[in-house]
Amino acid sequence: MGALTGHQAGIELTTIYEISKILSSSLDLNKTAREVLGMLSSHLRMRRGMVSLVQPSGDLHVVEATGMSAEAARRGRFRRGEGITGKILATGVPMVVPNVAKEPLFLNRTESRSLAEGRVVAFIGVPIKVGRETVGVLSVDREMDGEPGNFEADVRFLAMVANLIGQTTRLHNNVAAEREELMQRQYRLQKELQGKYSLDNVIGHSKRMQDVFAEVHQAAPGRSTVLLRGESGTGKEVIARSIHYLSPRKLAPFIKVNCAALSETLLESELFGHEKGSFTGATQERKGRFEMAQGGTLFLDEIGEISPLFQTKLLRVLQEREFERVGGNKSIKVDVRLIAATNRNMEEDVAKGTFRADLYYRINVVSIFLSPLRERREDIPPLIEHFLDKFNKENERKISISPAALAVMLKCNWPGNVRELENCVERTATMTRKNMIQELDLPCQQNKCFSQVLQHYGQAQLAIPIPVVSAPIVSVSSGASMPEVSGSSFGEATAGEDPAFMTERERLVWAMEQCGWVQAKAARLLNLTPRQIGYALSRYNIEVKRL
Incomplete structure (x- = not known):
């Protein structure tokens, strides 16, 4: 190209701008490389351009070319150090051959150049780099037509184009690697989900x-x-x-x-x-x-x-x-x-x-x-074992369950079904301090079973209407005996049972049964304090049931 004139410099600047737009327009490396070579051919009169990239085998293959047939491009394959193109790959240094007909190292492997006598064809090749690694070669031919052989400006310009191609190659490789990783991850997740949700x-x-x-x-x-x-x-x-x-x-x-x-x-x-x-x-x-x-x-x-x-x-x-x-x-x-x-x-x-x-x-x-789970109780033990294994893996613990605790859980109604069972196992395993869940560790044995409270609360509301006009009449003697409760405050209590005709002990047992043996609720039902009902239970020697 010789020394740059103002007009030529303007053409190069415009060409670089257009090439940068082409390379940023698509992640299809072959498509953008082909368009870049076309731009070089039309704007700068460079013929037979080639973009060659290193393949997984380590050899250099022409991936896109202009000014030659597809068959000629397929012949463009070089090992590292082989011919001029292979030497550029090996050394990472630009090389210029002023006249390919007089260069013994020039292989003309694509057989696309006419080396007839009298026609001088120059070869200019620059490395395509990603960081410090040479990943390819950008090369062009120019027919000199008797022009002086000053190629400094050509090399400088092509080096800028090769740098842009290198950045696009890096982006393409990163996207390809991320896509491959994503596909591998998706495949693994798919296999895990199929395993997790297969009926086995x-x-x-x-x-x-x-x-x-x-x-x-x-x-x-x-x-x-x-x-x-x-x-x-x-x-x-x-x-x-x-x-x-x-x-x-x-x-x-x-x-x-x-x-x-x-x-x-x-x-x-x-x-x-x-x-x-x-x-x-x-x-x-x-x-x-x-x-x-x-x-x-x-x-x-x-x-x-x-x-x-x-x-x-x-x-x-x-x-x-x-x-x-x-x-x-x-x-x-x-x-x-x-x-x-x-x-x-x-x-x-x-x-x-x-x-x-x-x-x-x-x-x-x-x-x-x-x-529902209550109709297939034989599934409860393996479900408990599964949820305990899951808890142990997630929390790095080694918790098991005792036969007595398992027997209690087998008798539960589980209105929340498998979801409630899982929550109960997780809650109990979290709060237990030993490596084995005992009967007393279960929430229902501590009056902390949520579904039990909800269930008995609903039953109590249905069985004992709350009086609107009059409050229950309670009298507590100085000896702290069981308070007398007027029958009118309870309405229809249970089938055929009127608390007004019960003894003090019977009324206390009746209230505890209505409230699922939750002392605090029974105290509210009888209009007592928890301390008073606790004293009454002790006085009448009533054993509190653990549901």
């Missing part, structure tokens, strides 16, 4: 759960909508995930939505998405859960809680498999399998008119019923 790892040895597992295996391969029914805490989400990971959709997303946790407006936006500006705060377009679950499974938990108006919108989506985003008018088709769950009596809701009959029939294609 769902605990349930009882006949009822084995029947559920058989139904899951039967329903999973199909496309039918599944309705999971059962009390809260029976493991409906675990079963839903198992259905997904046993189905052909296992590699696609599993998306869950708790319908009871969102208002009607939020639920519509959450499921269907919204367009930009569709409501206050909608600053950008947002995909809904249906779109996110494309090709996979959408799990709608607590579906019985959705409003009648939203039931109509959901019914259309399930029938047509298409919807519009909030604020949009474009129909979006989706391929999603629906799994719904509820703890409500759907038939009763349909009869009352609070749940649409047509939606009920649409979601109730395959019904799977999960039994």
Whole structure:
């Protein structure tokens, strides 16, 4: 190119600017390299440009070229130190061959240059570096046409271009490495989830759960909508995930939505998405859960809680498999399998008119019923063992449970089912100071069982109406005997039993039974202080039961 004129310097500056825009426009390295070579050819009259990069084998391959055929480019392969291009890779130093016809080291491996007598072709090559490491070579040919051979400006310019290509290569390698790591992590998580939610790892040895597992295996391969029914805490989400990971959709997303946790407006936006500006705060377009679950499974938990108006919108989506985003008018088709769950009596809701009959029939294609834990008590010991193992791993402890404590837990009603059992095991294991849970460590043996308090509180409220007009008449003698309580303050107590006709001891036992043997509650029922009722229990030698 010789000494730079003002015009040439302007062309180079413009070319560098355009090349930087090309390299930042895409992460497709081959595409950007091809466009850069085209820019060099058109702006600076450089012909037969090549971008060669080091491959995993260590050899240098031409990845993009201009001014030569694809077959010629495929022949452009060099080992480190081989020929001029290999020497640039080995030394990391730019090299210039003023006349390739007179250079014995020049291999002309691509056979794309015409070395006929009288035509002088110069070769200019500069290293492409990432940091201090040479990862490739940028090379161009120029036909000299009798021009003087001063290549200093060419080398300087190409070095700037090679530096930009090196930065793009580094970014490309980083993105490729992150993508590979992400894919590996996703694969590991997928395998872990499949293992975790495969039915082989769902605990349930009882006949009822084995029947559920058989139904899951039967329903999973199909496309039918599944309705999971059962009390809260029976493991409906675990079963839903198992259905997904046993189905052909296992590699696609599993998306869950708790319908009871969102208002009607939020639920519509959450499921269907919204367009930009569709409501206050909608600053950008947002995909809904249906779109996110494309090709996979959408799990709608607590579906019985959705409003009648939203039931109509959901019914259309399930029938047509298409919807519009909030604020949009474009129909979006989706391929999603629906799994719904509820703890409500759907038939009763349909009869009352609070749940649409047509939606009920649409979601109730395959019904799977999960039994409460109290009806499959043989599953309690393995569940306790599983939750203890989980606690021990997370907290680096070695806690086990005694046979006596296990016997107490087997007798519990577990109104909160598996969720309550897990919480009870975790709470007890956390608070115990030894390596074995004993009977007295259990919350129910310390009058600290939450579900027991709730249960007996509800029973007490139903069995003993609170008087509105008159308060109970209580008299406490100087000898601190059991207070006399007028029968009118208790109303209808229990079937056929009126506290007014009971002895003091019988009234005390009756009150303790009504309150689940919680002394503080029995004291409030009899309008006593905890100290007074404790003294009365001791005086009458009444043993406090541990439920």
